[in-house]
Amino acid sequence: SQQGEEDPQALSIQEGENATMNCSYKTSINNLQWYRQNSGRGLVHLILIRSNEREKHSGRLRVTLDTSKKSSSLLITASRAADTASYFCATDYQAGTALIFGKGTTLSVSS
Amino acid sequence: GAVVSQHPSWVICKSGTSVKIECRSLDFQATTMFWYRQFPKQSLMLMATSNEGSKATYEQGVEKDKFLINHASLTLSTLTVTSAHPEDSSFYICSARDVGGLGNEQFFGPGTRLTVL
Numbered sequence: 001s002q003q004g005e006e007d008p009q010a011l012s013i014q015e016g017e018n019a020t021m022n023c024s025y026k027t028s029i030n031n032l033q034w035y036r037q038n039s040g041r042g043l044v045h046l047i048l049i050r051s052n053e054r055e056k057h058s059g060r061l062r063v064t065l066d067t068s069k070k071s072s073s074l075l076i077t078a079s080r081a082a083d084t085a086s087y088f089c090a091t092d093y094q095a096g097t098a099l100i101f102g103k104g105t106t107l108s109v110s111s
Numbered sequence: 112g113a114v115v116s117q118h119p120s121w122v123i124c125k126s127g128t129s130v131k132i133e134c135r136s137l138d139f140q141a142t143t144m145f146w147y148r149q150f151p152k153q154s155l156m157l158m159a160t161s162n163e164g165s166k167a168t169y170e171q172g173v174e175k176d177k178f179l180i181n182h183a184s185l186t187l188s189t190l191t192v193t194s195a196h197p198e199d200s201s202f203y204i205c206s207a208r209d210v211g212g213l214g215n216e217q218f219f220g221p222g223t224r225l226t227v228l
Binding site: 040041042043045088090092096098099100101102103104 | 143145147153154155156157160202204206208217219220221222224
């Protein structure tokens with residue numbers, strides 16, 4: 001089963017621009033995580049935000065979480081061609097349970 | 112950080128054969144491992160939860176007799192795709208939770224690409 005949706009499904013931007021991806025989920029969560037996946041490759045963990053947190057930063061990444069709206073956003077600032085990948089949010093409803101992934105956003109950054 | 116390996120990284124087989132995929136936690140113990148499947152241009156779909164020493168729990172729509180899961184030790188889970196068919200061609204990814212961790216840490220293997228001819 002899948003927890004929710006990412007929006008947009010695809011995003012094309014120029015290098016240097018910011019990219020914002022949104023994720024919505026259906027049930028209450030323990031944590032929300034964002035992953036990146038380059039084409040045909042494995043997952044790279046980007047950032048974890050706990051259900052009691054509202055915002056988190058890591059380098060060029062900024063994640064927000066709004067549990068009242070059951071949504072999260074991932075902002076990548078000053079994007080680079082190397083950021084081209086698919087981005088997935090994933091949630092678990094309690095510690096120890098499986099991560100359930102959203103449908104993902106495919107980001108294309110052109111130089 | 113914790114490392115999860117998968118073997119093989121890719122496999123091509125003929126229709127009707129069985130394929131075994133291994134998932135190992137290299138530097139930690141995992142009582143629970145998860146198996147996901149990813150079709151091209153789609154997201155990861157949870158197939159089953161693998162528990163050490165007990166039967167796996169399968170998600171709705173996943174045939175347990177077709178996808179055999181064995182979690183015989185705290186560092187190894189195997190997924191066997193029995194009588195594979197072309198529609199089973201996919202990217203299979205496992206993940207493992209660190210027993211000694213906070214419970215929030217789930218580490219993913221690099222995936223196994225299965226192509227059934």
